Amino acid sequence: MYKKEISKAVINRLPRYYRYLGDLLEKDVVRISSKELSEKMKVTASQIRQDLNNFGGFGQQGYGYNVEYLHSEIGKILGLDTKYNMIIIGAGNLGQALANYVDFERRGFYVKALFDVSPKLIGQEVRGNIIKSADELEDYIKNNKVDIVAITVPKAKAPQLAADLVKWGIKGIWNFAPTDLNLPKDVTVENVHLAESLMKLSYRLSGKDDMRD
Amino acid sequence: MYKKEISKAVINRLPRYYRYLGDLLEKDVVRISSKELSEKMKVTASQIRQDLNNFGGFGQQGYGYNVEYLHSEIGKILGLDTKYNMIIIGAGNLGQALANYVDFERRGFYVKALFDVSPKLIGQEVRGNIIKSADELEDYIKNNKVDIVAITVPKAKAPQLAADLVKWGIKGIWNFAPTDLNLPKDVTVENVHLAESLMKLSYRLSGKDDMRD
Numbered sequence: 001m002y003k004k005e006i007s008k009a010v011i012n013r014l015p016r017y018y019r020y021l022g023d024l025l026e027k028d029v030v031r032i033s034s035k036e037l038s039e040k041m042k043v044t045a046s047q048i049r050q051d052l053n054n055f056g057g058f059g060q061q062g063y064g065y066n067v068e069y070l071h072s073e074i075g076k077i078l079g080l081d082t083k084y085n086m087i088i089i090g091a092g093n094l095g096q097a098l099a100n101y102v103d104f105e106r107r108g109f110y111v112k113a114l115f116d117v118s119p120k121l122i123g124q125e126v127r128g129n130i131i132k133s134a135d136e137l138e139d140y141i142k143n144n145k146v147d148i149v150a151i152t153v154p155k156a157k158a159p160q161l162a163a164d165l166v167k168w169g170i171k172g173i174w175n176f177a178p179t180d181l182n183l184p185k186d187v188t189v190e191n192v193h194l195a196e197s198l199m200k201l202s203y204r205l206s207g208k209d210d211m212r213d
Numbered sequence: 214m215y216k217k218e219i220s221k222a223v224i225n226r227l228p229r230y231y232r233y234l235g236d237l238l239e240k241d242v243v244r245i246s247s248k249e250l251s252e253k254m255k256v257t258a259s260q261i262r263q264d265l266n267n268f269g270g271f272g273q274q275g276y277g278y279n280v281e282y283l284h285s286e287i288g289k290i291l292g293l294d295t296k297y298n299m300i301i302i303g304a305g306n307l308g309q310a311l312a313n314y315v316d317f318e319r320r321g322f323y324v325k326a327l328f329d330v331s332p333k334l335i336g337q338e339v340r341g342n343i344i345k346s347a348d349e350l351e352d353y354i355k356n357n358k359v360d361i362v363a364i365t366v367p368k369a370k371a372p373q374l375a376a377d378l379v380k381w382g383i384k385g386i387w388n389f390a391p392t393d394l395n396l397p398k399d400v401t402v403e404n405v406h407l408a409e410s411l412m413k414l415s416y417r418l419s420g421k422d423d424m425r426d
Contacts, residue, residue, distance in 0.1 A: 092313075190411070
């Protein structure tokens with residue numbers, strides 16, 4: 001499969017292409033040159049051509065790109081033509097924020113259930129989902145198709161939870177706990193480490209001496 | 214300043230070094246070899262040595278790294294020896310989740326205020342902060358030291374808000390709205406695009422045919 005050869009840097013840019021093309025579609029833009037796309041995205045036109053050539057091109061000399069076609073093709077490359085069932089473990093503010101993102105659904109990610117250990121949260125409703133007790137998690141996973149598990153539990157609880165999820169057959173984890181999970185190779189993990197993102201911001205801010213105290 | 218020459222890839226790894234070293238500190242580990250650090254972090258030992266050499270080394274042949282010293286030096290490089298005042302605009306679930314992260318405070322990021330437009334949210338308390346009306350934002354920024362603004366408002370509102378913030382002198386933006394903000398060069402922006410993170414996950418999942426419907 002061609003996917004194996006694509007560099008991580010290209011993959012990291014694809015969701016951005018997808019988002020920009022989606023914005024253009026909403027504005028009824030039919031086609032766009034790599035030059036215009038480049039100005040919008042602040043990536044060089046040749047970089048865009050190179051990136052898209054990885055997947056066979058999609059552009060036509062002198063015509064540019066057909067926005068709808070390119071959007072849909074990149075969507076397929078990103079696996080967005082599939083429907084994913086997602087559950088969220090940890091139904092605090094962050095878990096509830098994720099459950100409330102309508103945009104995820106538009107892209108094929110459906111939040112099917114939320115779980116928590118807190119009696120205060122269990123039984124509450126979040127966008128049509130009643131928060132379940134974490135005690136029901138194993139049964140739920142064994143009896144339902146679950147493609148992605150979002151983990152928004154405290155750091156100390158994440159490793160054991162992840163190990164259990166793997167044991168129960170989960171192959172996709174979206175991890176918000178501030179720790180790296182050691183998982184088998186056939187399990188895909190995407191980390192969102194918020195504190196690290198904030199540190200990158202402070203690194204760049206601290207380089208500007210006028211920002212210092 | 215040496216900071217200008219450091220590659221983005223190195224910068225992206227520094228917060229992870231910092232996190233790992235912090236974990237070691239909590240376990241009272243005094244020193245660690247680059248080999249051990251490498252096994253923990255799944256980065257090659259020579260990569261670690263190279264990365265840290267960018268900042269003058271810190272290691273001693275045959276001794277390894279002093280965990281506390283390295284942690285503190287990397288903290289300084291990341292600008293974590295400074296105290297940052299942060300405000301959050303958009304006090305929905307995501308904004309409240311950010312306000313509740315105690316870890317941010319430990320690293321010098323203090324949430325000083327939250328703002329929202331919703332009458333339902335204004336006046337509510339989140340970890341000692343009463344949510345203020347967005348109408349008070351301009352005055353607040355003009356009368357208080359604000360280093361970082363976290364934006365958790367809907368996409369459509371983010372560009373105008375960011376433009377206003379820049380006009381009012383804000384230099385650091387942590388953007389959670391799913392759009393890129395066009396800002397002057399002296400304003401530092403760090404984006405957290407959750408939908409893109411999810412797409413990277415689906416890309417990798419969809420490469421595994423057994424995960425498809």
